[in-house]
Amino acid sequence: MGWSRRVAALVSGILLSGCVATGTAFAAPGPKLDVETYGSDGARPGELADLSLDGEPRGLKAVTATSSAFSRPVTFKWSEYRGGYEAVATLGISDKPGVYPLAVTIGDRVVARDRIRVLPSERPSFKVQTLYAPVARPGESVDAEFDDLYPGETGTDFTVRSTALAGPVRLVHNNQLDHFTPRLFTAVPRLRADLADGTYAFDLYGPDGRRIAEKSITVRAARPGDSDYLGKARGPAFFPPFDIDKAREHGYRVRAGGRVYVLWKDADPDPGEENRLYASSPAFTQPVNLRRDDSKAADGDDPRYYALATVRTGLRPGTYPVTVVAHHGRVKRTNSLTITAGPAPRRSVTAGPGTGWLGASGGLLVVTAIGVYVIRRRRHTTA
Numbered sequence: 001m002g003w004s005r006r007v008a009a010l011v012s013g014i015l016l017s018g019c020v021a022t023g024t025a026f027a028a029p030g031p032k033l034d035v036e037t038y039g040s041d042g043a044r045p046g047e048l049a050d051l052s053l054d055g056e057p058r059g060l061k062a063v064t065a066t067s068s069a070f071s072r073p074v075t076f077k078w079s080e081y082r083g084g085y086e087a088v089a090t091l092g093i094s095d096k097p098g099v100y101p102l103a104v105t106i107g108d109r110v111v112a113r114d115r116i117r118v119l120p121s122e123r124p125s126f127k128v129q130t131l132y133a134p135v136a137r138p139g140e141s142v143d144a145e146f147d148d149l150y151p152g153e154t155g156t157d158f159t160v161r162s163t164a165l166a167g168p169v170r171l172v173h174n175n176q177l178d179h180f181t182p183r184l185f186t187a188v189p190r191l192r193a194d195l196a197d198g199t200y201a202f203d204l205y206g207p208d209g210r211r212i213a214e215k216s217i218t219v220r221a222a223r224p225g226d227s228d229y230l231g232k233a234r235g236p237a238f239f240p241p242f243d244i245d246k247a248r249e250h251g252y253r254v255r256a257g258g259r260v261y262v263l264w265k266d267a268d269p270d271p272g273e274e275n276r277l278y279a280s281s282p283a284f285t286q287p288v289n290l291r292r293d294d295s296k297a298a299d300g301d302d303p304r305y306y307a308l309a310t311v312r313t314g315l316r317p318g319t320y321p322v323t324v325v326a327h328h329g330r331v332k333r334t335n336s337l338t339i340t341a342g343p344a345p346r347r348s349v350t351a352g353p354g355t356g357w358l359g360a361s362g363g364l365l366v367v368t369a370i371g372v373y374v375i376r377r378r379r380h381t382t383a
Helices: 003-025 356-382
Strands: 032-036 048-054 065-068 076-077 083-091 098-105 109-118 124-132 143-145 158-163 169-173 184-187 198-205 211-219 233-239 253-255 259-266 277-278 304-310 318-325 331-340
Touching: 003 065, 048 109, 065 083, 109 253, 124 211, 143 211, 233 318, 233 331, 259 318
Parallel strands: 253 331
Antiparallel strands: 032 048, 048 083, 065 098, 076 083, 098 109, 124 143, 143 184, 158 169, 158 198, 169 184, 198 211, 233 259, 259 304, 277 318, 318 331
């Protein structure tokens, strides 16, 4: 082979290899299928699975997922939020444990494949548990839930009864929060604030009035030595409307008849404190209930409570005590609020008792004018 032919062959080979590499690098990726279940390792029979398909253009018809694990084939819908197709599949309630294949088709064309793992069924379970600590405090909320995702279970009306609660509490299914488990019924009841220390039973009743299950929790009030016994309370402090950053505990001044916000902070408040915290003062028209601030402005701060109080009119200038009692009476704090004179009353120009010099002089001018008119009238008649 001559030198020129060798060069031509070499160049031709380089160009060919470059074309192949370029074609591989820019090949259109296939559709991406994601399968999401309640547990990352699978789902129970009867649970839901979220399916998403990315990489296919909008406007396609008959995008369908099929699997022997599903109770029926599901159809995808376009999602503007994710820019792809979405579907929700229900696993068959009688599925056996194992791994099941699934396929996504567009018309007659299979565009994606995946697998889904089905876990064993679980017997119905009833739970009552505290939200934050091993034992519950009086006045605290507890979490009650009943999961009966099991073949043959169909009821929807479940009620919890306990002497620790103010009354019966109905468990409710929330499809937004319990999306993957269609038969999870929950409630967050509040324990009575006057409970004595002890163990309390919670009974679950079904739609026919039959008791299905029973659970117990321990309730104990905070004791000396517990971190939340006295909390870490600060206040009361005072601030003007809409300006909590100016809150201060001492030297705050407000006029008689005005309004002021009362602020209370506590790193470890007693459960249900927002229903018991009041700020009282002889300067206020009435005690005010301090409510917990759950706004974004309170993020990162200790739990704080506040309320708007109205100062009585006609108060003498001076300092007046403002008291807050917390932690079931174990904590009592008092700070002083300085009351200044209220606005001066507006003077009336109407004649009458106490109208002042302007009213008296005005009346005198009227009388004088009438007198002058009468004298002139008489002179005119005589002439």
